[in-house]
Every structure is written in structure tokens, then in C-alpha cells.
Amino acid sequence: MRNSLYKKNIISINDLKRDELELVLKKSAILKKKPEPNLLKNKIIASCFFEASTRTRLSFETAIYRLGASIIGFSDGNNISLSKKGESLADTISVISSYVDAIIIRHPQEGSARLATEFSNSIPIFNAGDGSNQHPTQTLLDLFTIKETQYRLNNLNIAMVGDLKYGRTVHSLTQALAKYKKNKFFFISPDALTMPNYINDMLLEKKISWTRCQNIEEIISEIDILYMTRVQKERLESTEYANAKSKFILNTKTLKNARSNLKILHPLPRIDEIDYAVDYTPYAWYFKQAANGIYARQAILSLVLVEKHFK
Amino acid sequence: MQINKLQVEAIKCGSVIDHIPSQIGFKLLSLFRFTETEKRITIGLNLPSKKLGKKDIIKIENTFLSEDQINQLAVYAPCATVNYIDQYNLVGKIFPTLPKKIDRILICPNSNCISHDNCINSSFIFIKKLDKNMNLKCQYCEKEFSKNIVLS
Numbered sequence: 001m002r003n004s005l006y007k008k009n010i011i012s013i014n015d016l017k018r019d020e021l022e023l024v025l026k027k028s029a030i031l032k033k034k035p036e037p038n039l040l041k042n043k044i045i046a047s048c049f050f051e052a053s054t055r056t057r058l059s060f061e062t063a064i065y066r067l068g069a070s071i072i073g074f075s076d077g078n079n080i081s082l083s084k085k086g087e088s089l090a091d092t093i094s095v096i097s098s099y100v101d102a103i104i105i106r107h108p109q110e111g112s113a114r115l116a117t118e119f120s121n122s123i124p125i126f127n128a129g130d131g132s133n134q135h136p137t138q139t140l141l142d143l144f145t146i147k148e149t150q151y152r153l154n155n156l157n158i159a160m161v162g163d164l165k166y167g168r169t170v171h172s173l174t175q176a177l178a179k180y181k182k183n184k185f186f187f188i189s190p191d192a193l194t195m196p197n198y199i200n201d202m203l204l205e206k207k208i209s210w211t212r213c214q215n216i217e218e219i220i221s222e223i224d225i226l227y228m229t230r231v232q233k234e235r236l237e238s239t240e241y242a243n244a245k246s247k248f249i250l251n252t253k254t255l256k257n258a259r260s261n262l263k264i265l266h267p268l269p270r271i272d273e274i275d276y277a278v279d280y281t282p283y284a285w286y287f288k289q290a291a292n293g294i295y296a297r298q299a300i301l302s303l304v305l306v307e308k309h310f311k
Numbered sequence: 312m313q314i315n316k317l318q319v320e321a322i323k324c325g326s327v328i329d330h331i332p333s334q335i336g337f338k339l340l341s342l343f344r345f346t347e348t349e350k351r352i353t354i355g356l357n358l359p360s361k362k363l364g365k366k367d368i369i370k371i372e373n374t375f376l377s378e379d380q381i382n383q384l385a386v387y388a389p390c391a392t393v394n395y396i397d398q399y400n401l402v403g404k405i406f407p408t409l410p411k412k413i414d415r416i417l418i419c420p421n422s423n424c425i426s427h428d429n430c431i432n433s434s435f436i437f438i439k440k441l442d443k444n445m446n447l448k449c450q451y452c453e454k455e456f457s458k459n460i461v462l463s
Contacts, residue, residue: 012453014453088428088429088430089425089428090428090430090431107425108423109423109424109425110421110423110424110425110451110452110453110454111424111425111426111449111450111451111452111453112425114425114450114451115425115426115428115431115451130425130452131423131452132423133452133453133454134453198446198454198455201440201441204441205441
């Protein structure tokens with residue numbers, strides 16, 4: 001199998017073709033079953049976190065160590081030359097690219113990872129989240145988890161709940177699942193936080209079915225995946241937030257008519273949108289989803305940095 | 312046409328951007344950085360036009376606009392024509408067509424987009440919508456905007 005991801009920048013899920021997604025999922029599954037601790041031996045990877053993101057950073061770093069690579073970098077943009085001395089992002093990336101084999105970048109501004117590719121001297125860039133834009137490795141781990149639990153990525157009914165307006169994970173996941181056939185989407189959100197038009201238009205253009213619903217109960221018996229997200233307090237008026245969050249709290253009662261194969265996913269952190277009692281049901285999969293982040297990130301790092309993988 | 316010739320001096324050699332909608336001429340001068348050149352530029356504003364009622368016109372001496380520059384004009388001045396002049400004679404007439412992509416000219420409306428940084432040039436691609444309207448998508452932040460929002 002040809003590895004078309006070799007030396008590629010991983011900036012946006014939209015840049016990946018369906019067969020490239022498949023390649024990552026296949027490699028993730030292999031690495032989950034059979035670790036390859038020397039696959040990236042002698043490689044040095046920079047982990048450049050210009051804003052804090054503990055889970056993503058630790059997940060990437062674990063993936064790097066499990067593949068035998070070394071890591072340099074920083075976890076807080078406030079304490080580096082860029083902020084202290086006024087160095088530009090372009091110069092920072094240009095210099096770091098001369099030290100390492102790949103750069104992972106997390107940055108608060110949208111488009112920063114794409115910009116980094118212009119100054120990295122062909123060293124691959126991995127986007128670990130650029131503002132509210134993209135977080136492609138999150139989507140890869142979401143896809144891996146869905147495939148692992150449902151055994152397919154087509155012909156699925158997927159409900160997305162919470163902040164659909166600003167939640168980049170739901171945007172990217174919808175874009176990725178739209179590459180597969182016969183998936184149906186159900187969107188459940190406060191009126192102020194509905195899915196943006198460009199996502200709805202994309203589904204319409206691809207003739208993919210989507211429905212806006214009022215609550216989870218009305219579709220719980222139809223869905224295979226329930227993707228919960230946090231309603232962000234900082235985006236809403238206090239009364240609007242109180243109404244919105246109480247409307248979309250998932251508890252065991254909501255799951256009464258759920259299909260046996262239903263899996264609940266969440267990009268985490270959870271605040272109070274999923275009742276803790278749900279954790280003990282067979283539907284709760286968000287912690288296993290987070291654990292899968294290691295394999296998906298191992299897969300994408302190794303595919304980009306090593307040409308040959310499959311016989 | 313005779314009236315325009317009287318109002319804006321003819322050029323011996325160079326490009327004439329004609330049929331620019333009135334009020335847009337000055338915008339084009341700054342957006343396309345025509346003012347950054349050392350070449351002699353003549354500009355006519357609010358001239359009478361059979362086609363548009365009123366129009367602006369820009370004449371740039373000893374400069375022939377590239378195909379990219381001409382097509383980017385179509386974003387702001389879809390009816391514009393670009394005439395190439397040599398020895399006071401018309402030697403070429405080009406009608407701009409909307410390009411697939413537009414670099415440098417526009418500013419991303421997303422205030423958190425990295426393209427606002429000084430060392431970066433903006434870059435947008437045109438997306439045709441189902442309702443035949445045109446959207447512009449920022450190549451950096453990947454946000455899509457209606458054409459009017461980006462151009463305003």
C-alpha cells in the first residue's frame with residue numbers, strides 16, 4: 001500500500017482524502033495491537049504549544065515516546081522568545097525546523113499551522129489546534145473510535161449535541177464523515193449555537209441528510225453515535241446559558257431507549273453535560289476515545305515520517 | 312469617449328483600466344498598490360459613461376498589467392476593460408474574468424486569523440455556492456465569507 005502521507009503536512013482534515021483517512025485508521029489499529037517502539041528511533045520532534053492544552057500535548061508526547069523518538073519544545077507560549085522578545089511566528093518556525101524532523105504546533109490564532117508550513121523548510125507540520133479552526137488529530141481519533149465501535153464509517157446515524165457553532169471538533173468530524181456514504185446527522189444545540197451555514201451547505205451540496213432536533217430523547221432510539229460537546233459558558237448570556245445547559249444534560253434516563261450499539265463520545269473536558277452516572281453504562285466511551293488519541297497520533301506521526309509501512 | 316479623452320490625458324505606452332465603477336477607482340489604486348510604483352499614473356473619477364452612467368479610469372504609463380492582476384480586478388470591477396497602449400494606439404483589449412484565487416489584496420474579516428500578522432499576505436479562493444452566489448474562503452483560517460463581507 002502506497003503511503004501518500006509521507007512528508008505531508010497535517011493541517012486540516014479537509015486536506016486528507018478518504019484513502020488517507022483509511023491509511024491512518026489502519027495504522028492506528030495495527031499500533032494498538034502491536035506497538036512498534038523503534039519506528040521513529042533517532043527522530044527528534046518539536047512540540048510547540050503556544051497556548052496550554054494539557055490533554056493534546058500529553059497525548060502527542062506519549063505517542064512520540066512510544067515510537068522511540070525524542071522530543072523538544074515548550075508548553076506555554078508566554079515564556080518563549082516569541083512573546084518575550086517579539087520574535088515572529090515565521091522566524092520561530094524557521095529556526096526550529098532546522099533542529100528537528102517534524103513540528104507539532106498548537107496556537108491560539110486560526111491559520112497559524114498553515115502559515116508554519118510556509119516557513120518550515122519542508123519539515124512536516126502537525127496542527128494540534130489553531131484557534132477555533134482545525135484539530136485534525138482529534139478528528140482522526142474520533143474516526144478511529146467510531147470505526148472501532150461500529151465496525152464501519154458509513155451508514156451511521158450520528159447526533160451532535162451542545163456548542164455546534166464554535167466547536168471545531170464537530171465541524172471537522174462532520175466534514176470527515178461526509179466523505180463516507182449514507183451517514184445521517186442530527187444536530188441538537190441552543191438556538192444561539194447552531195451548526196454554521198458552511199457545514200450545512202456542504203452537507204446539502206453532497207446530498208447528505210441532516211436534521212435539527214430539539215432534544216436528545218426524540219432521536220435516541222435511532223442513533224449509533226452520540227457526540228456530546230460542552231456548552232461554553234463564556235459564549236452565552238447567563239440566563240441563556242442556564243437554560244441551554246439544563247436542556248442538554250445527558251443522564252441515564254435519556255438513554256432509556258438507546259440502541260445496544262450506541263456509543264457516547266466527547267472531546268473532553270466534560271463539565272456537567274454528561275451526568276457521572278452515565279460513565280457506568282456500556283454506552284460511555286469518552287475515556288476510551290481519549291485513550292485512542294495515542295494510537296491515532298502514533299499512526300499519523302509514523303506515516304508522515306516513515307515512508308514504508310505496509311507489505 | 313471623446314469627452315473622456317479631453318478630460319484625462321492620453322498615454323503613449325502602458326495600461327488603461329477603463330469602465331471602473333465610480334467610487335472604486337481610488338480603492339483599486341491602493342488595493343492593487345499601483346501607488347507604490349514610480350510610473351506616472353493618471354486617474355479620472357466620475358467621468359460620464361454610456362455603459363455605467365458614471366465611471367472611473369486609471370492610466371499607468373509604461374506598465375503592462377499581468378494576467379493575474381487583470382483578473383483580480385474582476386472582484387471589484389467586473390465590467391472593467393484593460394487596454395494596452397503603444398505609441399498612442401490600442402494594441403490589446405482584455406476583459407477580466409474572476410480568478411480562482413486572490414492573493415494580497417483582501418483582508419480576512421476574521422480578526423483572529425493569522426493573516427493579519429505583518430509578514431503575511433492574505434490568500435482567498437472563490438467558492439461557488441448552490442444559489443450561484445460567490446463566497447470567499449480564507450486559505451489560512453479556512454473561514455468562508457460572502458463576497459460582500461470581504462469586499463466591504
